[in-house]
Amino acid sequence: EAGVAQSPRYKIIEKRQSVAFWCNPISGHATLYWYQQILGQGPKLLIQFQNNGVVDDSQLPKDRFSAERLKGVDSTLKIQPAKLEDSAVYLCASSLDLRAEAFFGQGTRLTVV
Amino acid sequence: SQKIEQNSEALNIQEGKTATLTCNYTNYSPAYLQWYRQDPGRGPVFLLLIRENEKEKRKERLKVTFDTTLKQSLFHITASQPADSATYLCALLNQAGTALIFGKGTTLSVSS
Numbered sequence: 001e002a003g004v005a006q007s008p009r010y011k012i013i014e015k016r017q018s019v020a021f022w023c024n025p026i027s028g029h030a031t032l033y034w035y036q037q038i039l040g041q042g043p044k045l046l047i048q049f050q051n052n053g054v055v056d057d058s059q060l061p062k063d064r065f066s067a068e069r070l071k072g073v074d075s076t077l078k079i080q081p082a083k084l085e086d087s088a089v090y091l092c093a094s095s096l097d098l099r100a101e102a103f104f105g106q107g108t109r110l111t112v113v
Numbered sequence: 114s115q116k117i118e119q120n121s122e123a124l125n126i127q128e129g130k131t132a133t134l135t136c137n138y139t140n141y142s143p144a145y146l147q148w149y150r151q152d153p154g155r156g157p158v159f160l161l162l163i164r165e166n167e168k169e170k171r172k173e174r175l176k177v178t179f180d181t182t183l184k185q186s187l188f189h190i191t192a193s194q195p196a197d198s199a200t201y202l203c204a205l206l207n208q209a210g211t212a213l214i215f216g217k218g219t220t221l222s223v224s225s
Binding site: 004033035040041042043044045048055056058091093095098099101102103104105106107 | 117119144145147154155156157158159162202204206207209210211212213214215216217218
C-alpha cells in the first residue's frame with residue numbers, strides 16, 4: 001500500500017516570498033491533516049479536512065496560510081508571504097476517519113532566510 | 114483548552130531495561146489516546162491506541178496504560194534495545210472531537 005506522499009522534500013525561500021506544499025494521502029482516507037513541527041516540539045495542527053470540507057482550522061494563521069483539498073483527495077498548503085518563524089517541517093497525514101490512527105508523510109522542511 | 118504534557122524531554126536508559134514514558138492531559142477526558150514514534154527526519158509512525166474503557170494494551174515489547182482518574186497514560190518498552198532510540202509522542206482528540214493534537218514528545222536514548 002502506498003503511503004502519504006509529500007513534495008517537495010526541502011525548500012529554501014526568502015522572507016516575504018510565497019511557497020506551496022503538496023500532499024497525496026493514502027487512497028480511501030477521508031481525513032487529511034497538515035501539521036507544523038518546529039525543531040524540538042511536537043506537531044502542531046494547522047488544518048484538518050474531512051473529505052473536502054474543513055473540520056478544524058483554528059490554529060491556521062489565515063492572514064498568510066491557506067489550504068485546500070480539491071475533490072477530497074490531494075491537498076495543497078500555501079504560505080504567502082513567508083516569515084522567518086515559518087521555518088519548520090510541514091507534515092501531511094491522513095486517516096480513514098477522525099477516530100483512526102494517522103499515517104504521516106516524510107514532511108517538507110522549509111527554511112525561510 | 115486541551116493540554117498534553119510529556120514531562121520528560123529526554124530519557125536515557127541502558128539496553129535491556131524497561132523505559133517508561135509519561136503523558137498527562139488536562140481539562141476533559143478523551144475517548145482514546147494514541148502513541149507514535151518519530152525518528153529524525155521522518156514523520157511520526159503510529160504504535161498503539163488505547164480507549165478510555167481499556168486499562169492496558171500490549172503489542173510485542175510495548176505496553177500502554179490509561180488512567181482516566183489521574184488523566185495519565187504510561188508507555189512502557191520492555192527489554193529495550195538501541196533500535197528503540199527515537200522520540201515518542203502521545204496524541205488525543207481535542208474536546209470538540211475535531212482535531213488530533215500531539216504532545217511535545219520524549220526523546221529516548223538506549224545505550225548498549
